[in-house]
Amino acid sequence: MADSKKVIQILRAIGSKIEEEKDYLTKLDQPIGDSDHGINMARGFGEVEKKLDDLADKDIGTILKTVGMTLVSTVGGASGPLYGSAFLKAGMAAAGKTEMNVQDFLEIMDTAIQAVQQRGKAVLDEKTMLDAMIPSLEAMKAEASEDAKTVLKKGVEAAWKGVEHTKDIIATKGRASYLGERSIGHQDPGATSYSYILEVISQQI
Amino acid sequence: MADSKKVIQILRAIGSKIEEEKDYLTKLDQPIGDSDHGINMARGFGEVEKKLDDLADKDIGTILKTVGMTLVSTVGGASGPLYGSAFLKAGMAAAGKTEMNVQDFLEIMDTAIQAVQQRGKAVLDEKTMLDAMIPSLEAMKAEASEDAKTVLKKGVEAAWKGVEHTKDIIATKGRASYLGERSIGHQDPGATSYSYILEVISQQI
Amino acid sequence: MKKFINETSQVENEMIQGMVKAYPKHLKKLDCGNVVVRATKKEGKVALISGGGSGHEPAHGGFVGTGMLDAAVAGAVFTSPTPDQILEGIKAIATDAGVFMVVKNYTGDVMNFEMAAEMAEMEGISVKHVVTNDDVAVKDSLYTVGRRGVAGTLFVHKIAGALAEKGGSLDEVQAVAQKVVDNVRTMGAAIEPCTVPAAGEPGFTLEEDEMEIGIGIHGEPGTHRDNIKTADETTDILLTQILADIDYSGSEVAVMVNGSGGTPLMELFIINNHVADVLAEKGIKVYRTLVGDYMTSIEMKGFSISILKLDDEMKELLDAPADAPAWKE
Amino acid sequence: MKKFINETSQVENEMIQGMVKAYPKHLKKLDCGNVVVRATKKEGKVALISGGGSGHEPAHGGFVGTGMLDAAVAGAVFTSPTPDQILEGIKAIATDAGVFMVVKNYTGDVMNFEMAAEMAEMEGISVKHVVTNDDVAVKDSLYTVGRRGVAGTLFVHKIAGALAEKGGSLDEVQAVAQKVVDNVRTMGAAIEPCTVPAAGEPGFTLEEDEMEIGIGIHGEPGTHRDNIKTADETTDILLTQILADIDYSGSEVAVMVNGSGGTPLMELFIINNHVADVLAEKGIKVYRTLVGDYMTSIEMKGFSISILKLDDEMKELLDAPADAPAWKE
Numbered sequence A, B: 001m002a003d004s005k006k007v008i009q010i011l012r013a014i015g016s017k018i019e020e021e022k023d024y025l026t027k028l029d030q031p032i033g034d035s036d037h038g039i040n041m042a043r044g045f046g047e048v049e050k051k052l053d054d055l056a057d058k059d060i061g062t063i064l065k066t067v068g069m070t071l072v073s074t075v076g077g078a079s080g081p082l083y084g085s086a087f088l089k090a091g092m093a094a095a096g097k098t099e100m101n102v103q104d105f106l107e108i109m110d111t112a113i114q115a116v117q118q119r120g121k122a123v124l125d126e127k128t129m130l131d132a133m134i135p136s137l138e139a140m141k142a143e144a145s146e147d148a149k150t151v152l153k154k155g156v157e158a159a160w161k162g163v164e165h166t167k168d169i170i171a172t173k174g175r176a177s178y179l180g181e182r183s184i185g186h187q188d189p190g191a192t193s194y195s196y197i198l199e200v201i202s203q204q205i
Numbered sequence C, D: 001m002k003k004f005i006n007e008t009s010q011v012e013n014e015m016i017q018g019m020v021k022a023y024p025k026h027l028k029k030l031d032c033g034n035v036v037v038r039a040t041k042k043e044g045k046v047a048l049i050s051g052g053g054s055g056h057e058p059a060h061g062g063f064v065g066t067g068m069l070d071a072a073v074a075g076a077v078f079t080s081p082t083p084d085q086i087l088e089g090i091k092a093i094a095t096d097a098g099v100f101m102v103v104k105n106y107t108g109d110v111m112n113f114e115m116a117a118e119m120a121e122m123e124g125i126s127v128k129h130v131v132t133n134d135d136v137a138v139k140d141s142l143y144t145v146g147r148r149g150v151a152g153t154l155f156v157h158k159i160a161g162a163l164a165e166k167g168g169s170l171d172e173v174q175a176v177a178q179k180v181v182d183n184v185r186t187m188g189a190a191i192e193p194c195t196v197p198a199a200g201e202p203g204f205t206l207e208e209d210e211m212e213i214g215i216g217i218h219g220e221p222g223t224h225r226d227n228i229k230t231a232d233e234t235t236d237i238l239l240t241q242i243l244a245d246i247d248y249s250g251s252e253v254a255v256m257v258n259g260s261g262g263t264p265l266m267e268l269f270i271i272n273n274h275v276a277d278v279l280a281e282k283g284i285k286v287y288r289t290l291v292g293d294y295m296t297s298i299e300m301k302g303f304s305i306s307i308l309k310l311d312d313e314m315k316e317l318l319d320a321p322a323d324a325p326a327w328k329e
């Protein structure tokens, strides 16, 4: 499905996409947050970008761990430790690998999403990035025997469905939870940024 | 020309006029001052109003002195000591009088305007209230032998001409002087309030 | 966006530099990032560290000094600092007595400080912390992340800082910090929003006759929008919520009328005039009042009222000597 | 007009009451009007009085306290207090050592304080005064009323106040006050106006991309309008004018970066960052820096830079103890 080179290419594409959607993600963070999600993510992936050249000949585990460390140390806010932990743990799961197949990918994603759950102590339906992550992972697992393109296509669909669902529910974690009922009707920025990331992976493989 | 009762009637009418023109006088004070001339004057004459009932049986000197003291202690800013000193000194000039004729009036005005000059150390053409006061006094003196109505009509005309003239000159005294050349084109608030006062006197006698 | 700034990306950095250059006898900046520590390290005492996003000036750098904090970590505007940045701060101030972290209750802050503490513990530094959550505009329930930490946090800095300066142990410092957290409540309101420089646009918008009641210190929405009211009426709304949350009756309190950055002191004093009257009427004795900009939201036009129920220990520590740029006692 | 106020006619009164209620150990209000004096009168020393219009908070009431003022008189917003009000202040603080008035150079202030002094002299109180005129945005010429008194006035309060506290005579206090006046220069800029409550409308208007250079503390126009520039560029414009007016080269200075009320501390620190760099480059040594809201213009978004050229006497007096609500040393 992807080797180290491909992974780096995907990460570069994620960086571009996040930069492209920076204002939109920040805007989503306005009514139910503090108007910085896009800025935070773009700052982090901008730093990641700078490290990619030096990672060209590294294994996928090292690449992902470096991304995780970079995100932890540059994003800040809630999304920093969450995405940071996700990539750090993904890196551990991919340690030593220079190639991954769909099976590997799904295992790595599983580990990453578990890391988000551990760090953030949130579950499904709390109006967080997990509302895109968990359903997309489940959808992909259900199609695990298909080719990578098909698997990812399903995952992206489920992720965006999850994003849509965040509009209907009350936030009970993160900054949006302070709003209680008033958080209804607004889309979660973190779930949105995750869906873009998955979308880029799906386009690149 | 006027007895104590008339003087009190005039002062009441001045109070109403100032209240009526409060916003306009304040607005004039915006481009070349600090947007408070109307507010200052209205505060002062509002306080004067409250004292008029108790002054009904007093001589003109006492009435004008009380007005002066009230203005000094309630107006503040530049116009407070200036108008205050004017009325205080006018009161001294009118001490004991219960009636005044045109001659008395012109002498009292002369004393009042001298008081403004002493307190403010300004002369003609510095873009202050004196630019309405001095020409109006001169115009009235020139017609001194006419009846009160005619005298005052000339005075009011000259006062408003003086107001117009303040637009053409650079302020060299008061807050407007900080503007230098930029004060040109703007009408002096103090000259304007003085002209309203004289206008009211002219209408009431 | 009308601001006296240069590059938006340099706002935090230049702000910290400008602060340290203003108070060289008090403050020093670490080379590694936007971490401010005391110009002279004091050994042997519990070291206090706090911080959060930038944009709350003078918090938190202005409260670094004798009798208060040992370090303040400044993240990007309204964004929690990162664990490695916090770790640098912890390492710079750590003593054998341990390090105490004052963390405001935001998901980001809590996670980043926790990660930093985990990393510090791995390097053999003992770290404890308190999470402040004084904002009664937000419901505290088992099913939410609880109340936000806002201006009441300053009382924790002052009181825990004073105990640390006096030689209190890490456990004692934690205990008194928790006591302050348990006894302080805050609520705010705003009539004009603030603009995060990097965002370039106000974080929210209000109509000409609207105000936000219960606003957060990052411009987060509060309990509701309301027609703009008199200062006394707005103050009453906030005080009612605060006084309903803790039983203050008959006790002595410290009051903080905190400006959000764009509110003139004139208005804060008008607000305090009514706060003092209402508390006097209710038989709540004001032991100390603080009026000014302590925990701001950039240039937001708003304010908050914090009320801390005091006991003798807290009174003594509140009055204890302090010499930080923004708090001298 | 969006403000946290009640009746516009009560703004000054409630503001002063709120200030006195916040600092009962420092301040007391006279019954007769908006005059704030020290809670405990100190006999035997020269008594300092200052004041002006309201709207400059913490000036002037916030600077009443040990080592600074003995009384502050607050007129209506942006309007000089009246002679009888000033006289009440003078009488409340007068001692055998005399009374010293610090007056900002505005026609209204000068005339009202002069009238008050004349009245006090008639009651046998010796009164001397200094007129501050630090604003270099305005030309000082024989044919004008000279420069305006602005934020540099605070240095006069502090330094003359310290000498009075130490027992300096009325002449000595006047001499050191005049020395400060001769050695301090200020200039400001603004990007958003302020609104006098009773007027209900901003005192001036600026386009979205405009700023006023050389703005006065009552929103009076300055030298010119300019396109809004970076903080560094704006700071350069002001510093150039200030440094051209006095020869500061090689000397030690005190710097005040003063906020106009609506400017966040974040921006003041960014400004100070550049002020410090420019002065360092020019070999002017910064002895002390003050950053914050000292002499505001209600909620105006602006700032001023004041630079005071110091000698040993002024340095000692600047550092001397002070305990006023808004200045503790």
Ligand SMILES: Nc1ncnc2c1ncn2[C@@H]1O[C@H](COP(=O)(O)OP(=O)(O)O)[C@@H](O)[C@H]1O
Pocket (backbone or CB within 6 Å): A029, A033, A034, A036, A037, A038, A040, A041, A076, A077, A078, A079, A080, A082, A116, A119, A120, A121, A122, A127, A128, A129, A130, A173, A174, A175, A188, A189, A190, A191, C078, C079, C080, C107, C108, C109
């Ligand atoms: N406890 C949590 N678990 C999972 N995701 C969370 C949690 N808290 C917040 N998030 C995610 O973080 C996003 C906000 O990120 P960001 O705006 O960068 O941080 P902050 O809220 O600190 O400003 C939210 O949209 C949400 O998806």
Ligand SMILES: Nc1ncnc2c1ncn2[C@@H]1O[C@H](COP(=O)(O)OP(=O)(O)O)[C@@H](O)[C@H]1O
Pocket (backbone or CB within 6 Å): B029, B033, B034, B036, B037, B038, B040, B041, B076, B077, B078, B079, B080, B082, B116, B119, B120, B121, B122, B127, B128, B129, B130, B173, B174, B175, B188, B189, B190, B191, D078, D079, D080, D107, D108, D109
């Ligand atoms: N030295 C002076 N002599 C005479 N009139 C003066 C002088 N200085 C100011 N004025 C008058 O005072 C007016 C301003 O009054 P006002 O706005 O009430 O006071 P302030 O300028 O203190 O705000 C000016 O328009 C001018 O006519």
Ligand SMILES: [Mg+2]
Pocket (backbone or CB within 6 Å): A029, A033, A034, A035, A036, A037, A077, A175
């Ligand atoms: Mg956010």
Ligand SMILES: [Mg+2]
Pocket (backbone or CB within 6 Å): B029, B033, B034, B035, B036, B037, B077, B175
């Ligand atoms: Mg005026």
Ligand SMILES: [Mg+2]
Pocket (backbone or CB within 6 Å): A034, A036, A077, A078, C078, C079, C080, C108
């Ligand atoms: Mg944030």
Ligand SMILES: [Mg+2]
Pocket (backbone or CB within 6 Å): B034, B036, B077, B078, D078, D079, D080, D108
């Ligand atoms: Mg005025």
